[in-house]
Amino acid sequence: MHSTTTTTTPPPPPPLPLPQTLDLIHHLLSLLLLSSLTVKSFITRWQILRTKLTHLQITLTQIIDSTHYSENPLLIDLLPTLLSSLTNVQSLLEQCQKKEEHCFGKLRMQSDIDIASSLVSSHLHDLDLLIKSGVLRQSNAIVLSQPGPGSSKEDLGFFVKDLFARLQVGGIEFKKKALDSLLELLKEDEKSAIMVAKEGDMRYLVHLLDSNHLLQVREQAVIVVSILANASDLSRNSVFEEGGLGPLLRVLESGSLGMKEKAAMAIEAITSDPENAWAVSAYGGVAILIDACRSGSPLTQSYAAGSLKNVAPVEDIRVALAEEGGVSVLVHLLSSNNRSAQEKAANCLWILASASENFKNSILQEGALQKLLQLLQGSSNPDTLEHVLRAIYSLSGSVLSIRILSYSTPFLLQLAEIIKHGNPTTQQISASILCNLSIADSNKRLMSGCMGSLVKMMESTKPIGLQETASKALVSLLSIRSNRKELVRDDKSVLKLVQMLDPKNELVCKKFPICVISSILAGGSNGCRKKLVSIGAFLHLQKLSDMDVPGAKKALQRLAGNRLKNIFARTWRE
Template identity: 30%
Template structure:
């Protein structure tokens, strides 16, 4: 559009500004300036600000285009002022494109003045619409850009939604929020557009305090999506989002509470925000949710997630303990919903981690008994929940002899053996690791595990594909056979000693840890039957081979131990035949 044509259009728009055609002309003039501005390569920052205001005015005029301006004199009077200012912007834009301005400082000043005028006009338009002249019946709908649309089209669409959220009636606000949620879920790029377009974030934060439930719920959902991006969490916090989110948690709808909890869970991944949540009563609201029998897993899950993020702050953790958080979450372990079971066990682990006082509280409040109820093979808990419970038992109970004693008194050894023998893939190897750790806690544990029948299971794992599993099994057996009654049991099975000697073959590339295998054999030499079975085994030569080949002295020590006067002739007959 040329200057003369632009001026002619301006006069036409001004003369008909009292009607819908005046609005249409104003919209067309703004489109022309926006198009022109894309060609400008100077004063980029200032032109971006002007473009933002032009887009805001454009969206506002589009939204009100079908209103009968004859019944709205304020709108009729505003249109000529918009047209005049847009014409000034066009003139400035043309001079910037042609670089025909007289001086940079003067042009910067002119652009600042133009921006101030546009800002004032946008505020006046907003005030007019706030009086309620814009309803769904009068609003033209801007089509959602297709996937892969340009950033400018996306900005324009978000600007239009912003206008509807600011000046539309209740129905229009609801629809605009739904549309906004739809696009941010479809395309991550819209999240950046939301943050870049002024007022959207602040408007969403303001809507969290709305008395209209749907407005509050939809806003919380959009904010939760934005909070999923690390780059924009600070923007939300700076806009004051935490206080209204906590209020939604306290007295919002179920849907609103779920969205608010998910948002806070994302925001509190940064521990700097923990105090802000606590200061606004968030901990109390979250504990109240978790203690409520009416709340489902969709809400308790993220609420628990927020609390887990907050326990890293010592003072907040102490407050939770004082408020009965431990007993609340032990009770939740018995929930029928897997998501609640998993999250409650995870929270118990988090709050007790590295804190002996809280661990003792967990034991005192029945936490170990609750976890073992989950691990009961006859119970109906899922394998995922059982896996989490097994990890919790390991983390909570192996830190002190008293906790291990409590664990064993509740029959944990038999449960553990069941999962070592029959556990699904997800819990099988974990159970072996827990058994390995339990074996290393005390002689009483070794005795109980020997009585229960763990040694044959460890022997099976000596041939496992995983080196880590083979090593754990060998080390566990090395510890267990140091107990006399376990050693006696082990020696009774001829297969056990034969397997150990077979695995000591220097040419065996898939053996377990030879150091622990030799340690087992050294323990077995302390009884006559053990020594006899070793030297009479068809694989006994492997010890001598290993002694000759290894730099380590372990095999040589074993040879010397076996080479007593009583067995020397037997050894000579076997090893040198």
């Protein structure tokens, strides 16, 4: 029977206290600085490294002068690593002090010195960051509590600096905890985003989005960046100025589902600033956004469509969008069950159709008009209605569109309903569409119920152009006799029209009510004349005619009608 002996690895020695570690580092640094003066090989490289070691010695003196450096957990990790790096430098130095040239392994030695020099630079960067952040002078450096809602700016600023120090200097666990704390801070206090943008190292935060970082760290970083991009103008601009758009587009292209959604949200927020929109093309982002619209999750599709809508006014991006098949993808989104994506796609199509005839034709060829009409019929949401109506208006100038829209009774009835019950914006767009169409008399009769609303719209000074649009739409409907009679029977609307003629009423441009009154009188109805004369139209038109207001004389002649005939007949008899 054989006996086996089990060897156990002794546990690693406990870490030295920070003051003792610092003493060892100082002693080693003094030796290295002295010995580097007598080096025999690679003298130029050692001169560079000696300069860094001198800087390191000064930096460590500043750390010792910091009141609470021994309490900071980041130094517990940093200083032993630094001691190890300096020990390696000592070994290299001893080899280079020998007289013989290192013919064998010369390149290897050069590489080792360069690596050691790079490590010293990295340690210097981390130590400088800790000193500049001020965290080494705080007594609560071990466990830093989350600032409450009533915390001072100083406390909040220190907390943010400490988090970013842990984020940059610490290992993976420090980074995770720092990002967790950052997320908690941003979610609890919206104003903290401004402080994070001011006091935090946004460039490093953006750097964490790169694919060479641990997935969990990237996921947290994307969420933080997305919150900052949406929180305020300052934090959004900070993300963009520190180069955040490019990495966010890469995440949208190849990240996980959750990361793509957060990245798309951030991109939409960044591109909402017209001054940032051009950069999407510079990063090759148009194709990425189109692909996200094509195959992303509902949230990703919505944010990506919003980003395309934001950047569509840029001519270079429109060219790229056409080349990448973006029109087809946007039209397809109109048929999705994603209301937000539908709205943004419709809005983007409106911008594109308004930009050129080529885009307008391309959008029509993809069958967008029919899908827009279906979307309009199936929605009562004011935002959706507005975006869809804008898109329809931009397409309503073509011959084919005019024919389809003019003979679509359900669509025309919905336009009349929106004119009656919509908000000022949707009312104006609906009236603008109506002006572009060649509507049959039968459908004009069906739309007569919105004429009173058009008269009321003529009184509004906002939005700009509403009075003109309403008057043109009203004149179109008044081309048939039954509508003229119906409007005259509406005492309230007729009184409003006459009041608009009053020269003292400066809120309404006179050519609009004059045009409508002329249309009412175009059929030569005595009943219409009498009604208008009885409520003062004649006197107002006479004053406007004397003032040479365009159209006033013609309207006055139409209104006088039989009265002039009677005057001539009486004169003849006499």
